[in-house]
Amino acid sequence: MAIEVRIPTILRTYTGGEKSVDGSGATLVELIDDLEARHPGIKDRLIEAKDGQDDLRRFVNLYVNDEDVRFTGGLGTELSDGDQVVVLPAVAGGAGSS
């Protein structure tokens, strides 16, 4: 089962410079494990432990077929053959509270 995953510039060090890689998995968490097997180190850039559970990093956006996965079940989002997953780091910052 092939799922196209679009990789942002800052993570292309893990994919040998490729903008897009194929992966497989029935859910997003399985897809990320599959990506990690092919591109070691990438999982840690996407996932962090929150309250003892793996969760998507706060400042990473993942989209399945243009839907932000925060609204479709997070890491449990189900995937099918031919889906497209886009990874985009948040563009964020600010003065912060002093």
Next chain:
Amino acid sequence: MLTLTPEIRDAIVAHARRDHPDEACGVVAGPEGSDKAVRFIEMTNAAGSPTFYEFDSTELLQLYKEMDANDEEPVVIYHSHTSTEAYPSRTDIGLASEPGAHYVLVSTREHGNSEGPVEFRSYRIDDGEVTEEEVVVTAEPARQTTNESE
């Protein structure tokens, strides 16, 4: 060095003034590898905050898909600080994820929504390292033939 047309510089400043006291944010895209800031795109600050900005996630996806289709990249990523200087904060540095972009900071702390000089500065932020660079505002020839052939 960052080179901008007066129109784009003014558009960034106008956005920052309009959204003051909240932070304003956006992008100037340009052809990949050209380092030319051509297409000005205001983004919605989903945080709607005087101390934080984050591109709306739906607009962010739309933006990157458009840039991908046009063979563009984010040449400038801008945002405003509304009560502090136009220098990258720890948050700005920690979250910067486009090492190839010019990070423009505008400070509206002096005049807020009103006319008047603003601080307008540009930086490279690469892996936690901040390097300020010169900003040159110059009216380029209206149509760059290189843009059309790329």
